[in-house]
Amino acid sequence: MTNTTVILTRDLAKSYGSVAAVHGLNLSVEPNRITAFLGQNGAGKSTTIKMLLGMVRPSCGEGTVLGKRITDAEENCQMRRKVAYVAENKPLYGYMTVEQTIRFASSFYPDWRADVARRLFNEYKLPPQQKVQSLSKGMRTKLALLLAFARHPELLILDEPSEGLDPVGIEHLLQTLVAQSAEGVTIFFSSHQIAEVERVADHVCILDNGRLLVNASLDQLRQSYRRIDLVFASAPPEREFRITGVEKIQTKGHQMSVFASRNAEAVIERAHDLDAVSVEVAPVGLREIFLETVKEN
């Protein structure tokens, strides 16, 4: 749909009094990809999303979404025509029925896909005349997702989309995300479910304490991150392994475990040079990358 960078921020920051929620964020989200936004609770993910959508004003820095400046109210409003957003708590108007909610949302978007809305409505088995306030959490999530998917956006921003869904619902959601991406929709979503992220994401951003620590494709992460377990005849020479790309070293007796974000070959070479008894290299999963990254930070 679009070929330019969908989300671009430069030194974006937000402080609440003396507390900095987001620090100099330089984020870029490329089109037609599924980008996962990972971080612990309070890392600044929701604040970042709210800044992108104009709900919160940045303390400094700037950003664009679909080429529109996020700090310009008018441009932000134009941008929101092409963006679908599902917030963490899946907000919906409790006084509306399911049918009224769908009718209400559809009126704002000329590209509304009635066929998608109908299909998802049937698949999710939503009760049309039931008031939203009386729906279960899972049903509310489904309705919020229906509104986002049927909007036919250029950019889909989802904050914890699978929260409240059962395993069948999660599976359906992941498949829908992939299908939407295949149709050219750029997806930017935050999640704590790393297994889900690994299944669908092309690109991963890890935010911690308001700082962007990782911004790379999932393939790139899988290729560059390694855990190298070494065994030495005597006490491991830990200092020798403090080289570029080594994020963490753990030593226990004659064993040493090196966690490297890149440069694993240099670590292996050095281990051989230092007469390591055993050298075992293992790929690292996203879960471990995330945990080690935020722990180190």
Place this chain on the structure above:
Amino acid sequence: MLWYKAWLETRSRFLTCLATLTIFCAVFVGHAQELIRPEWTADCNRLLFVTQQFVVIMWILGVVLLGMGGIVREKAIGTSSLTLSLPVSRARLLGVRAGVGVLEAIALGVVPWTTIFLVSSLARMPVLISQVGFYVLLLVGGGLAYFAMAVLVSSLVEGEYTAPAVAFGVVLLTAIAFDAWLRPFNLWRLVTGDYYIDRHTYLLSGHFPWLGTFASLSVAGLMLLASVKVIQSREF
């Protein structure tokens, strides 16, 4: 569809207020007809004046409640992110809410007074339609400032119950303060018609207070503009 949303949000409050006001007016005037003889024109007009005092109190309570809500309240209940993600400016959001509120406030003034007129006519009480129009105009033209004040308070104060409590507090305090120190500018007395009624005939004396009504409407407009500015500058 924003109009529809605003209507759905306020309809239970509006219909409750409308029903209460209308039933009160019908019962009050209907009961009063047993006490007043048709030929007592002045007493009939006095009855209308007394009715207006009660209507004003209930109408102000109603419009203050109708002024509550909006995205600040939505923030408190967690739905503001849905509203603010719509491709609609904050000014339009508030404008539509205020528009629906003003129409409901007008209905809250017109319907009860129409009921009074109909009940009085059925009871063969000599009620002048011009007098009814006078009370409705005073109520709506003068009283919309109370609605605008409620909208402003709801833009400034968060919390589902705090905002109405503050708004009712402001109504009470301004009524007391103006009565004590700025009596000629007391909005309450403008709306009730207190200054413009001949105490013998209980009919409008002189011209309709266009200046006071215009000033009150201007204040209402300013408060609504201030509300827009507040909403535009807020973070959610």
